[in-house]
Amino acid sequence: MPRIITLTTDFGTGSPYVAAMKGVILSINPDVTLVDITHDVPHQDVRQGALVLADHVRWFPNDTIHVVVVDPGVGSERKIIYAHLGEHHFVAPDNGLLSRLALETPPSTIITVAEPQYWLPTVSATFHGRDIMAPVAARLSLGLDPSRLGPVQQNLERLDWTEARVAANKIEGTVQSIDSFGNLITDITSDALADTPRGEEVSILCDDHETHGIFKTYSDQPEMTLIALVGSSGKLELAIVGDSAEIMLGITVGTPVVVSW
Numbered sequence: 171m172p173r174i175i176t177l178t179t180d181f182g183t184g185s186p187y188v189a190a191m192k193g194v195i196l197s198i199n200p201d202v203t204l205v206d207i208t209h210d211v212p213h214q215d216v217r218q219g220a221l222v223l224a225d226h227v228r229w230f231p232n233d234t235i236h237v238v239v240v241d242p243g244v245g246s247e248r249k250i251i252y253a254h255l256g257e258h259h260f261v262a263p264d265n266g267l268l269s270r271l272a273l274e275t276p277p278s279t280i281i282t283v284a285e286p287q288y289w290l291p292t293v294s295a296t297f298h299g300r301d302i303m304a305p306v307a308a309r310l311s312l313g314l315d316p317s318r319l320g321p322v323q324q325n326l327e328r329l330d331w332t333e334a335r336v337a338a339n340k341i342e343g344t345v346q347s348i349d350s351f352g353n354l355i356t357d358i359t360s361d362a363l364a365d366t367p368r369g370e371e372v373s374i375l376c377d378d379h380e381t382h383g384i385f386k387t388y389s390d391q392p393e394m395t396l397i398a399l400v401g402s403s404g405k406l407e408l409a410i411v412g413d414s415a416e417i418m419l420g421i422t423v424g425t426p427v428v429v430s431w
Contacts, residue, residue, distance in 0.1 A: 173199075173202055173233065173310075174202070174233075174234045174235065175205070175236075175307050175311055176204075176205045176206070176230065176235070176236045176237065177192070177239075178208055178209075178211065178236065178237070178240070179209045179238070179239040179240065179299065180210075180213045180214060180215065180239070180240045181239070182213075183209050183210055185209060187297070187299070188206070190297075190300045191239075191299055191303075191304040192204055192304075194290065194300055194301075194304040194305055194308065195307060196308075198308035198312070199311050202311045207222065207223075207226055208222060210350070211240050214240065216266050216267055217266070217329060218347060219240035219267050220267050220268070220270040221270055221346060221347050223236065223260075223267065224273075224274070227258055227271065233257060233258070234259070235259045235260075235310055235311055236258060236261070236262075237260075237261050237262070237304065238260065238261070238263075238268075239262070239298075240263075240267060241263045241299065243265055245296055248263055249282050249283070249323070250263055250264065250303060251263075251264045251282055251283060251323065252283055252310070252316045252319050253277045253279065253280045254278050255272060255276070255277045255278070256275040259316070261283070261303045261306050261307045264282075264323075266326075266328060266329035269327065269328040270329070270331060272326055273331060279322070280324070280325070280326060281316055281317065281322055281323065282319075282321050282323050283306055283319050284319070284321065285319055285320050288306050288319060289305055334356070336362050339430060340428065340430045340431075341363070342426065342427075343357045343362075343427045344356065344357055344427060345421055345423055345424060345427060346405070346423065348416045348421075348422075348423060352409075352410070352413070352415050353401065353409040353414075353415055353416075354409070354415050354416065354419075354421055354425075355403060355407050356406045356408070356427045358405060358406040358429060359404055359405055359406075360406075363400065363429070366431065367431050368384045368385075369383055370383050372384060372429060372431040373430050374398040374406070374408065374427065374428070375427070376408055376419070376421060376425055376428075377419070377425050377426070379396060379408075379419050381395075383398065384400065385397055385398065386399060387399065388409060389411075393412040394411060395410070395411045396409075396419075397409050397411055406427070406429070408421075
């Protein structure tokens with residue numbers, strides 16, 4: 171069965187750079203299946219790219235190849251790596267993009283991509299996604315042994331990750347990301363909420379905006395109401411029913427969130 175290659179970038183939806191990468195991959199393996207995870211990672215935001223991977227690659231079949239291009243250091247001395255985490259393969263700059271995923275699934279193999287024979291003949295200093303990562307991924311999809319890409323390296327570049335703090339009758343977290351609907355996704359997981367009541371006695375405070383109760387779905391409250399619920403990511407979300415909490419409340423990533431009862 172043909173391999174799947176996913177693409178995650180900060181290029182923007184409809185960017186011609188995405189098409190260029192797809193063209194390179196299909197020129198090498200026209201039978202591969204290409205899937206866009208997202209191209210709307212905020213520009214050069216490695217941390218948000220890492221969160222996207224941690225939340226979404228789990229839904230793909232084993233042996234999927236994930237190409238990730240959020241690369242503010244393109245052309246610098248930062249490395250490009252192949253990594254095998256769990257049952258998935260990754261080609262990405264070694265800048266922390268895989269560090270969130272590696273907290274739960276440590277890599278079994280990390281290889282520095284250093285053999286130009288598997289790249290395009292001419293490499294732009296500003297587009298390694300097209301000229302190095304795309305052809306490497308395409309050749310992996312045809313069965314190239316990753317060990318031929320370069321030397322083994324021992325560790326990934328890592329970012330600092332904090333977790334929500336659980337105390338008696340209180341959980342303190344932050345807004346970790348904001349989805350395309352403007353919903354505020356926190357770092358407070360369903361496990362952290364296991365002993366938290368769901369009724370009006372529980373308060374959720376984000377900046378100076380407060381709501382009460384943790385609901386099952388958006389329709390449990392009227393339009394234009396601030397609501398808290400555990401979303402499909404398994405994390406506590408804050409949303410404005412029928413609108414964007416990001417725009418309506420002016421909340422940004424990193425804003426503190428406190429659940430208390």
